[in-house]
Amino acid sequence: MAQRIAVGVLGARGKVGSQVCAAVDAADDLELVAEVDEDDDPRLLVERGAAVAVDFTHPDAVMGHLELCLAHGVHAVVGTTGFDDARLAALRAQVEQRPGVGVLVAPNFSIGALLMMRFAAEAAPHYESVEIVELHHPTKADAPSGTARRTAELVAAARREAGSPPAPDATSTALDGARGADVDGVPVHAVRLRGLVAHQEVLLGGSGETLTIRHDSFDRSSFAPGVLAAVRAIGDRPGLTVGLEHLLEL
């Protein structure tokens, strides 16, 4: 049998990180060598010989973890959100200094969410209006979600490429926030509600019809297969990759 890939998990006791640890542990071709959480020293990853680090921590912590990984040649699979254009540009510059090291930043690891984003981008040029509603558990730190940001960017790019005009909107007076956040010209509305996990609707509207594309993660086990696929692939993908679809060739 080929050598197992040594994996370290940052955020190991968190809601997603704990599921990732269990999934890595159960996989014959992977070895869980380090479980790091907030009170632990992240250098444990390096000491235990992790070849790949998986990060599901907090937007305030992830850049420090990536600096450590890059300094020691550890590939990284990042689920932690909070990556805007400026942060991605800074990360890209750091990754370019470390040839051979692969870093994946993926706003969503569930297959359904990837398909939702792709379908939304495909549909967007065919409709006058597009808005996004993301709905999450109330312990989420960032709003809007990384998935909603990425969906809005993909939708906006598809509309630009097709030469779509801006969506109609006659609002001339509104309470702050009533029309959501503007991400690349797409309104994004964030709901935080006890009982929810991770959900998103992309609403598209044209003359006399609407199309709603909805995805629901009811359980965080939905993220684990995508994370494991990324762990297996990232060693052969040096540089910065944004979006799991590029590793799955979806």
Ligand SMILES: NC(=O)C1=CN([C@@H]2O[C@H](COP(=O)(O)OP(=O)(O)OC[C@H]3O[C@@H](n4cnc5c(N)ncnc54)[C@H](OP(=O)(O)O)[C@@H]3O)[C@@H](O)[C@H]2O)C=CC1
């Ligand atoms: N890409 C994807 O598919 C998904 C991404 N996410 C993202 O992943 C991140 C984590 O989500 P979730 O698991 O729900 O959050 P949790 O708060 O449940 O888990 C985060 C864990 O990381 C720990 N942590 C915080 N700071 C550090 C640090 N500096 N070093 C090590 N560990 C640290 C936390 O410890 P403590 O509780 O003590 O602070 C906690 O155990 C979020 O950014 C979320 O948006 C979530 C789901 C899917």
Ligand SMILES: O=C(O)C1=N[C@H](C(=O)O)C[C@H](O)C1
């Ligand atoms: O915090 C979460 O829970 C999730 N975060 C990711 C995001 O911000 O898009 C992915 C998923 O929505 C769950």
